[in-house]
């Protein structure tokens with residue numbers, strides 16, 4: 220069957236001005252098994268090529284697929300773009316079967332099928348095996364109710380089939396690397412051609428604001444040696460120099476993670492990595508952090524989330540402020556850059572909470588801070604806890620962690636925006652930090668710190684300038700999340716009370 224995978228033209232400042240555009244791994248994971256099953260598959264990267272809807276439709280007409288499949292890593296905030304694109308494709312090519320997958324559609328499948336005629340089928344959960352089953356059923360004209368893990372419309376009503384068991388062996392399905400047309404399109408941290416790759420799926424922890432545990436259901440991992448073989452092949456064949464580990468928690472299994480680190484360190488492949496790792500695991504691995512560096516681990520995102528012990532307890536983070544401090548210091552000692560994830564809105568914010576967060580973050584002495592806004596995804600414990608809170612942002616396209624969503628009792632949206640920008644500026648542009656960068660002897664580290672500081676600054680500036688052109692957030696205050704049930708604009712975005720409670 221002819222299948223066109225489309226990465227929707229969802230553009231963010233992170234990709235355009237920040238780290239750079241990344242390969243759409245989710246679509247490549249779906250594409251690999253389809254290619255192996257003998258289908259004619261193509262990837263159209265509307266995001267990387269900044270394609271207009273008209274250009275996308277022209278490509279669809281040219282390739283003339285039987286099925287179009289789409290989904291995006293920034294799943295919730297990319298949803299409006301995905302459905303807009305599918306509606307335009309359906310209008311131009313009514314016979315194309317449209318398939319939509321990823322995290323957000325997994326949890327909102329029924330509502331989306333009720334509201335968006337342009338979506339024919341939704342793949343729920345991980346997509347490799349389900350897509351194969353779905354394409355097989357369509358090709359052989361078998362009824363869709365036999366396909367596990369999907370939702371579709373039958374006589375105008377949404378039907379959700381039973382879930383498909385998770386993939387036990389992650390090495391069973393390969394990544395469709397050959398779908399990448401031009402590797403130069405994907406670069407990261409100024410280090411050349413870049414890829415995204417997954418060692419593991421899932422997370423055993425129960426942080427209240429994150430839903431990834433429920434999405435992947437069980438923590439699973441790839442054979443560490445096979446993964447290193449693949450990384451080496453990508454370096455030798457396509458000259459990839461940088462990899463982002465797409466894992467929620469790659470270090471969850473100490474033994475297997477250390478096998479991966481040791482294998483990478485022993486092969487001396489000249490590539491670098493970005494990974495998200497818990498501070499508790501960094502502290503646990505203190506003795507082998509020199510091997511992390513030899514393995515190429517260069518940037519680590521630390522989910523510190525809050526600098527206040529009672530908040531860490533409330534969100535069930537399972538780490539302490541001592542872990543956070545020690546992890547930042549250990550990384551610095553080993554020449555690994557730390558990026559501290561700090562979440563605003565986990566408690567009632569005041570000017571004082573911002574001031575003390577800044578002091579504590581400076582004390583940790585991480586290299587960068589990534590300030591995000593808590594976002595009430597319906598499928599998370601946190602999302603259910605805040606049902607009665609008011610929101611300040613109805614546009615789902617802005618539920619991207621860079622915009623405030625939940626109203627704060629003490630500070631208006633403008634004040635929160637100002638406080639966040641102040642915190643980011645004070646952290647990154649403090650004279651002692653800038654002086655330390657310029658004085659750094661290691662040329663490579665100095666270059667990387669400067670590159671990342673400039674890019675962080677560009678995103679900061681872009682966000683400040685863009686806010687001028689958006690509507691006043693004041694308009695949105697005092698709408699309870701429950702009240703969204705009756706809001707027309709939000710129904711269009713498929714958010715409903717039942718989704719918060721299911």
Ligand code: B12
Nearest residue numbers: 233241245288289290292293295320321342345346465467
């Ligand atoms: C790597 C990554 C990035 C990278 C690269 C993104 C990319 N282009 O691939 C960068 C740094 C650019 C990035 C940016 C953003 N990201 Co990001 N990112 C991730 C991360 C760490 C891994 C994503 C990934 O590749 N997973 C592995 C693949 C295999 O999984 P997958 O994409 O879910 O795909 C599987 C299934 O979902 C399904 N599937 C997915 N799509 C489709 C489509 C079809 C047709 C089918 C059948 C199946 C299917 O099948 C796939 C295989 O099983 C996740 C966190 C995490 N660990 O999951 C966050 C995450 C996806 N990002 C998130 C967000 C919000 C963003 C940003 C909006 C942040 C911002 N404000 O800039 C931007 C979006 C901009 C962008 N251009 O992507 C959120 C999404 C929240 C949500 N659920 O709505 C996540 C979950 C982080 C989080 N903690 O909540 N991100």
